[in-house]
Structure formats: structure tokens, C-alpha cells
Amino acid sequence: MKFDFILHWLWALVFSILALSGIAMAGAKYGWVMQYDIATADIVHRLAAVVYVLLTLIVILYEIIRILRRDKTLKPWLVFGPSGYGLFTFITTLIFIITGAVIWLFMDSNHAATAFTLWIHEKLTYLAAASVIWHIYMKSHALKWPKNKERKAR
Amino acid sequence: MFNKQKRPFWQLSSVFAVIIMLVLALSWSNPAENAAQMDASMADMMSNEILGSATIPDLFTIGTMDSPEASSGNGGHSGHHDQTGRLYAIHLITTALLVFTLPIIIAGAVFLAIVWPKPVKWRNSK
Numbered sequence: 001m002k003f004d005f006i007l008h009w010l011w012a013l014v015f016s017i018l019a020l021s022g023i024a025m026a027g028a029k030y031g032w033v034m035q036y037d038i039a040t041a042d043i044v045h046r047l048a049a050v051v052y053v054l055l056t057l058i059v060i061l062y063e064i065i066r067i068l069r070r071d072k073t074l075k076p077w078l079v080f081g082p083s084g085y086g087l088f089t090f091i092t093t094l095i096f097i098i099t100g101a102v103i104w105l106f107m108d109s110n111h112a113a114t115a116f117t118l119w120i121h122e123k124l125t126y127l128a129a130a131s132v133i134w135h136i137y138m139k140s141h142a143l144k145w146p147k148n149k150e151r152k153a154r
Numbered sequence: 155m156f157n158k159q160k161r162p163f164w165q166l167s168s169v170f171a172v173i174i175m176l177v178l179a180l181s182w183s184n185p186a187e188n189a190a191q192m193d194a195s196m197a198d199m200m201s202n203e204i205l206g207s208a209t210i211p212d213l214f215t216i217g218t219m220d221s222p223e224a225s226s227g228n229g230g231h232s233g234h235h236d237q238t239g240r241l242y243a244i245h246l247i248t249t250a251l252l253v254f255t256l257p258i259i260i261a262g263a264v265f266l267a268i269v270w271p272k273p274v275k276w277r278n279s280k
Contacts, residue, residue: 026196027194035177035180035181036181043241049252050251050252053252054251056259060266061262064265064266067266067269082270082271090263090266094260094263104252105253109217110212111200112205112212114200115197115200115201115204115205115208116201116205116208119198119201119205121197122196136163137160140159140166141162143162
């Protein structure tokens, strides 16, 4: 199995956990997503955020190594790219990580910065969630089970 | 009506629709449902309460606004900092990981932002 394929689906899983736990904490209206257990949502969101940050680091290092090695091979499953949805994911991920870090580190010491970054973090979540639905729709052919390839292999 | 190639998307959507219906049905009788009367999200409430009176320098000044929990001494967060145990250890480890990886991520992102716009041919020819 290809490394970029594994990274893509790990990314999708972590992003889904982050989106669900984040939306559960976003406001009382959305608490039903995690049965109003905000404390658990907070812990889950923080743990998933660390995995998300580590995955981002791995993808960035992988891409840098590819560039330095002048690797020409196409990596269709890689989450970051210089154009299209890969670039959108790259920019939104950086904003998510930076605003998330500000909320995490300065929640008690700077309420103005927390309020500002939390607002960006939340609104970007809705944009990213909508873009993921669009991405799944556009790439829905990838959800098909590869029957023909299996038959040929047999 | 539907494009056949997009059928997996609609199948996936219907699975998620069923899950959402089940979660909504389970939370229907939850007593915490009463809490859902507030319309504004947490970010909107915070920005309305705090950002209205805040200035741009406030965004970069640490400690100018005292936490109500810290000043009262009996808030929800004040107890968290005194905790020892697994949860506090997890908090320390995850915060340390975040602080150490953030500069590397930003440096890597700056590198990619410089290299990516250059044509692939240029990158491969040297």
C-alpha cells in the first residue's frame, strides 16, 4: 500500500474526529453531535489535534524530501499540493493549526486573541467541512471497490 | 436524474443521514437539550463580548485581561492547573509536542511556499 494513500485516509479520519468534536463544542445548538458531553469532546479534540499537527509535519517533510530528491512521480493521494484542492488544504491546515495553537496556549492569558482566533477557527471549520463534502463528491469514483482490478489479478 | 458515477457519494450520504437521525433520536430525551436554547455559537458570543472593546494591541499583549476563573479562584479552569495525574501529564506532553512542532511546520510551509510556485521543469533540471 502506498504511503500517500495511507496518509490521505489517516488524514481523513483525524479530520473527521476533529470536525465532529469541534462542532460539538462550537455552541449549545450543536452539542447533540456528542450527546452534550463537552468535556469528552474537549479531550478528544485536543488529542486529535496533536495527531493532526504531527501528520501535517510528516506530509510537509515528505513533500520537502520529494522536492530535494527531484522525485517526479505523481502522488495523487497526497493531501498537500502546489495547486487546486491540495493548496486549499495546505492553507486551511496552516490557519487551523496557528489559530488552534493560539486558543490552546493563550486561552487564560489573552481573551482578545482567543476570541479573535476562535472566531476564525470556527468559521473556517464550516468552510472546510463544506469543501470536504464537495471533494468527496468530485472524487466519488475513488469510493468504488476496484472489482475489475481484482478479477484481473486472479 | 443522478449521475451513475456519483452513486457512491449518495450511498455514503445516506449512511451519514441514518447516523445523524439515530444520534438526534438518542439525544431527543436528553435533559441537556434545554441548554440548546442559545442560538449564538461560542466564537460569536466571545467576539461579541470581548472583541467589541478590544484594540489591536490587545491581541498581542499577554496578561492584560485577567481570566474571571483565575481571579475568582473557584472557576472551572483553575482546578485543572492544579491537577496531577494522567490528564495533566497528557496536557503537558501534547502542549510540548505542539510548541516544538509548530516552528518546524511554519519553516516547512515557508520553504514550500517559495519552492512550489517555481515550474516543475526548473526544479528537475538542476
